[in-house]
Amino acid sequence: MKRNNNPGFVRRVLVNGNVGTVLFALIALCILWSSLSPYFFTLTNAKNLAIYSAYLGIMAFGFTFPILTGSIDLSQMPLMAMSGMMMGAFYRLGVTGLGLFGVASMTGLLGGAINATLVNVMNIIPFIATVGTQLIFRAFSFLITDGVYVTVKDSMIRTIGYESILGIPVMFWIMLIVLAICWFVLKYTQFGRNLYCVGSSEQAAHLSGINVKKTRFIAYLCSGLMCGIAAVVYTSQSGVALNSAGTGAEMDIVTAVVIGGTSMSGGRGSIFNTFLGVILMSVVANGMALLGLNPYFQMLFKGLILVVAVYLDTLRARNA
Amino acid sequence: MEYHTLLKLEAITKQFPGVKALDSVDLDVRFGEVHAIVGENGAGKSTLIKIVSGAYTNDSGTIEFDGEKIGALTPHISLEKGISVIYQELSYLPTMSIAENIYIGRQHKKKNRTVDYKALFENSRRMQALVGLEHYPPSTEVRMLSTAEKQLIEIARAQVRDMKLLILDEPTSALNEEEIHRLFAIIHKLRAQGCGVIYITHKMDEIFKIADRVTVMRDGRRILTEDMANISRADIIKAMVGREIREFYPISPHGVGDVLLEIENLSSGILKDVSFRAHKGEILGFYGLMGCGSERAMECVFGKVPMEKGVIKVDGKRVKVRSPRDAIRHKIAYAPGERKTEGLMLIQPVRVNISCVTLSKVKKNGLLNLKLERSMASRWIKQLRIKTPSPETPISSLSGGNQQKVVPAKWMENKPRVFLLNEPTKGVDVGAKTEIYMQMEEICRNGATVVFITSDLPELLAISDRVYVFHEGTITGEIVRKDLTQENVAKKAIGEAAHEKE
């Protein structure tokens, strides 16, 4: 009769979903990949990883905001594409450097404001509202330039895309800066705290004098803004603004955030959780690409990981 | 006299992260006895019965039920063996009928596999009669019933199965006198039939009325088990807290000042044209049966539900309260009755729950100072003796009474001028109750007014300066301290003598 209440080791490790768990999975995966591909543990590949995780990370940090309040933003990838295309369009008009950055950010914010309005002012279920805008933003990213991509030959974009500081790509630095800011906002500002409160219990938060709608509104603005910043990073990877940017990777963000241990039902999680989730997802994607895995198998595995991640999240919620 | 043991627990131990909830606890319950378990908040009472119900598994120790050693109890096995538990958080399907709730999991099917409603309703009527709910049609939706009636539904459900042991965890914390009476009658009947009953409560009066034996727990240990005939109230309390304390209600000789809060002609939902006022330095009690409108009145003043008509005045000035945030701006506070859904953010740590109203107090240069926040939380944890491993523990892993203490704490820090409390001591132990009363006093002494709803008559009589009695959406009586008696209040609560109102 002894200790029969203790869940098994595997269950305990998976379900607790703490930082240790994700690190454990990450190390195991690295060992697996490097045993399968001699190319995995090279400097070039490390750079590849850094580049891939940069834009995914920035978006996932943004995604964390609405998720913490217990809602969701599924329109991020198309919004990033739309922000990139706006940037391209303005580049054609002669805007350069920080101006481009401004255009992308403003577009992202605008998209975020649209989502925020649908969810908080018109009270549409977040899932439906943002699947709707997912289609709308994607459509706009084609309509803005009539479906053609735009090559952006800007010095700032080139710096972000190809330069390194201390051996680390500039875009990874940008991601780290965004990470630090988000971490700070979540931990040390009233807004950050309100996100957690609203996500734990809307009713209790409301009765404690927290402005639930305003909090959630700003959360969507953050999510949108991050799409704008990610658009700059994404565009600088290739120097081209693509209408189809992020197609097929829409759910990578969700997977990264959830596998990091942030709860889909709100109120629990952190930016570091998200960061680890992003690195894990990047390693998964990178390894599969290195092995030359058939894209459909890649899709299959990503789908499986998403399902498992969400399943673990429900287990965690039940245990709490 | 010879006894037959129904349930025998030996050396039960249960460890939670950071807390030894049960430390080698023994307990035996006999056929046909009501066995009370008492102890301070967090003593381990609920944990113990959750082990008997199979909701938790013990780390070590043995369980014997009806003469049979039981290996591992699961909720299913426990039910099969005839153990029924009525938790403080009731479990019912609100939009299903009484009949379906009573016979949940038991099917009434015709040959063509459709539900045989005729048989179901017939059986349901029979079970309803057992608990005194025969006046409802079996098709009534359960959400229409009062808390007490929902509890009775659960007892009826338990009797469908061949019940040998009924466990009640603080069943009366939301019931009024009459409903408690009804519950006791049913318990007496079950006992006469040889059923064993475990009864957990914080109300000392009750155990002397209903229990045959009492077990006192403290800090996860069993302190004593004794026949009620051989033990006094003071002995029990001493065993509970481990030292001599005086169980007392701080009397309120506070000088009552000017009118602070004035409500005129308030109508909303069930409330019809209600007016009342509260003075500076006054503790004002609201009393009434379930659904009498007193809660609604508070919710209107706090801006939780809209008013159809009426005026709220603070300090003689009319104020507009459209949301809780408006109310907070006018220094009105409201501690709701439903702690799990309205009062607390269960997955957040104690610290976050305590500071969420007064976050601006722990800000420095516009940013949160977590150290200040933690020390604010620790202060309240100490003051109200909230039993928690640390301020960082999520509320959900605190015991019921300790969760309850956090609800008023977060508002007390805000120093409200009008403090509305809905059942502030629900499920709170004797010592901590006194502490909460003292905090209410303290708030009054600073010129604020405290308005509270309670279903606990002794509490109402002991600490109110003045009482409004509600009945079906109107105020049927205003009673000042010198006229406060049990009879006075009870009569007005059932609507009698409404015309006597001056």
Ligand SMILES: Nc1ncnc2c1ncn2[C@@H]1O[C@H](COP(=O)(O)OP(=O)(O)OP(=O)(O)O)[C@@H](O)[C@H]1O
């Ligand atoms: N699920 C849990 N996880 C962690 N700790 C728990 C859990 N449930 C209870 N505890 C701890 O175990 C101890 C005993 O809790 P229990 O709920 O049994 O107390 P109780 O005697 O029922 O108190 P109350 O009168 O407040 O209901 C408490 O210190 C509590 O913090």
Ligand SMILES: [Mg+2]
């Ligand atoms: Mg309890």
